[in-house]
Amino acid sequence: MITIALAKGALLKDSISIFKKAGLDFSEALLVENRSLTIESKCKKAKALLVRNGDVPVYVSYGQADLGIVGYDVLQESDAEIAKLLDLGFGGCSMSLAVKKDSGYLKPTDLPPNCYVASKFVKTARLYFEKLNIPVEIVHLTGSVELGPITGMAEAIVDLVATGKTLKDNGLIKIDDIYHSTARLVANPLSMRIDNKPLQDLILSIESSNDNKN
């Protein structure tokens, strides 16, 4: 049986559509009353694990899931060894650098040396500033990163921006885009290597419907 790790939250609905087109129906997972963490497809040929965004690479790398769908942002933070198969195009948002609107900072190099930058994405933030050769201290927050500049703890934030509403509501503006993040199809490298025809057929089917869309 094929096992698929799906991220709960914003990507779930589109992830389920992708597998439905490929013949696996996990739509039970979208029912409000669903509390189950594992869902069998209607055809009983596959099983989905409903996990937190950041846990998708863990289940896939440990081989508890053959496939997974997860945001590019999560992959950038993860050290898990997994095969990145396909850009699925949905769930688009940008990893951005933002500051207080009235801060006067218009570009990253305007930030004062050794200032604090708050982020949930510490690896991304660290690499970004290293490439720019700007010394900053990254403060790791797990939620509501916009509070960093509001409270004066941080001069800037590195965070995912979808509509920009949260930034606007908190008096922040974007001054740089670091990368564009979309949902990705990932696989366990060993599952890919062994002779598993149903898995290979499933991947081919997703690839071909993805190609037709683009």
Next chain:
Amino acid sequence: MITIALAKGALLKDSISIFKKAGLDFSEALLVENRSLTIESKCKKAKALLVRNGDVPVYVSYGQADLGIVGYDVLQESDAEIAKLLDLGFGGCSMSLAVKKDSGYLKPTDLPPNCYVASKFVKTARLYFEKLNIPVEIVHLTGSVELGPITGMAEAIVDLVATGKTLKDNGLIKIDDIYHSTARLVANPLSMRIDNKPLQDLILSIESSNDNKN
């Protein structure tokens, strides 16, 4: 003005009661329609930051909050330098080791050497097994840790247990308690040291009502 970091979620209601008894009313934060991350007390003498559990030590250690209320479990995972002032007694739950009910493991030393243990609390889990001198590999998950044993990825989990319902619903049983966690009052060490009478009075008031309760 005194700033207080409060953890959103299970501890919020009781945390607000503690400050209300001490004369600071943040009950606006409990309104369902509240979306604000900062709340001023009705008397305008203090401000509360509503943050994620794990971020309370960050705001307090960086001095953006003078005081905070957070679970002992979060403090055990955090490296933040903060003053631990008081056990407030509420929000009790146990940090436990649990396994599949039908696994046959009755105590930690029954676990096979080098097996996988899933946890959100990697530091706690690592220290626990180090003390017991049992070599295990800790798998860091960020949510739904019970999926670890269900999927076969992990032999055991280290997780917070309040009522035990989640364990039971997932066919797991507790085989050891690591510590009992409750809500703690914490403070920024510098805020404590400088001459700040309103802050000292507030702490004394919380201490005395806490003493009366015990």
